[in-house]
Amino acid sequence: NAGVTQTPKFQVLKTGQSMTLQCAQDMNHEYMSWYRQDPGMGLRLIHYSVGAGITDQGEVPNGYNVSRSTTEDFPLRLLSAAPSQTSVYFCASSKRNAATSPYGYTFGSGTRLTVV
Amino acid sequence: AQTVTQSQPEMSVQEAETVTLSCTYDTSESNYYLFWYKQPPSRQMILVIRQEAYKQQNATENRFSVNFQKAAKSFSLKISDSQLGDTAMYFCALYNTNAGKSTFGDGTTLTVKP
Numbered sequence: 001n002a003g004v005t006q007t008p009k010f011q012v013l014k015t016g017q018s019m020t021l022q023c024a025q026d027m028n029h030e031y032m033s034w035y036r037q038d039p040g041m042g043l044r045l046i047h048y049s050v051g052a053g054i055t056d057q058g059e060v061p062n063g064y065n066v067s068r069s070t071t072e073d074f075p076l077r078l079l080s081a082a083p084s085q086t087s088v089y090f091c092a093s094s095k096r097n098a099a100t101s102p103y104g105y106t107f108g109s110g111t112r113l114t115v116v
Numbered sequence: 117a118q119t120v121t122q123s124q125p126e127m128s129v130q131e132a133e134t135v136t137l138s139c140t141y142d143t144s145e146s147n148y149y150l151f152w153y154k155q156p157p158s159r160q161m162i163l164v165i166r167q168e169a170y171k172q173q174n175a176t177e178n179r180f181s182v183n184f185q186k187a188a189k190s191f192s193l194k195i196s197d198s199q200l201g202d203t204a205m206y207f208c209a210l211y212n213t214n215a216g217k218s219t220f221g222d223g224t225t226l227t228v229k230p
Contacts (some may be wrong), residue, residue, distance in 0.1 A: 043207070043220040065203055
């Protein structure tokens with residue numbers, strides 16, 4: 001099925017470890033974003049990309065890196081995991097104008113990350 | 117910078133009744149869209165309804181409708197004939213067309229009671 005695929009769905013890391021959250025979409029969407037959702041809160045933008053080779057910082061970029069070498073993939077790298085990064089991470093994609101696509105943003109199913 | 121505020125952390129409604137969720141926003145952009153998303157316990161984000169800022173007519177999708185007051189920067193969601201399946205967290209979001217990114221509110225947890 002077409003959509004946004006995030007892997008893994010669950011992950012436990014030790015403080016200081018690094019890892020990459022994968023995000024892939026097969027809808028030829030130009031825009032991709034990473035959000036984190038903390039308990040009882042909304043989604044906060046970490047990084048986003050408006051096309052291959054172009055990335056920019058969102059509200060909470062510290063401790064995370066991204067790259068966009070292809071239209072399809074937008075991995076999120078945690079450089080040195082900290083307990084404050086315990087959260088649920090969502091990847092989202094959209095056409096150039098999300099407002100006119102049928103579903104707005106298309107979200108992945110999320111990655112629940114725990115840093116101990 | 118753009119902000120989205122949802123002032124009701126939790127709400128409840130009886131099945132078949134009507135409920136209104138509030139959202140206010142702030143932006144300096146003239147070209148933007150507003151969304152309501154639903155997040156059930158499954159965690160999946162589902163688009164409920166959208167509103168183009170340049171349109172005065174309020175959007176409607178079946179039992180869901182919005183009251184868009186552009187001057188007041190208010191965008192409330194009305195759910196009519198509430199159903200048990202409407203139980204979820206609802207997020208208001210402001211989409212900046214020029215920047216290609218969205219800002220979300222902190223959400224309102226809605227419980228529909230039988």
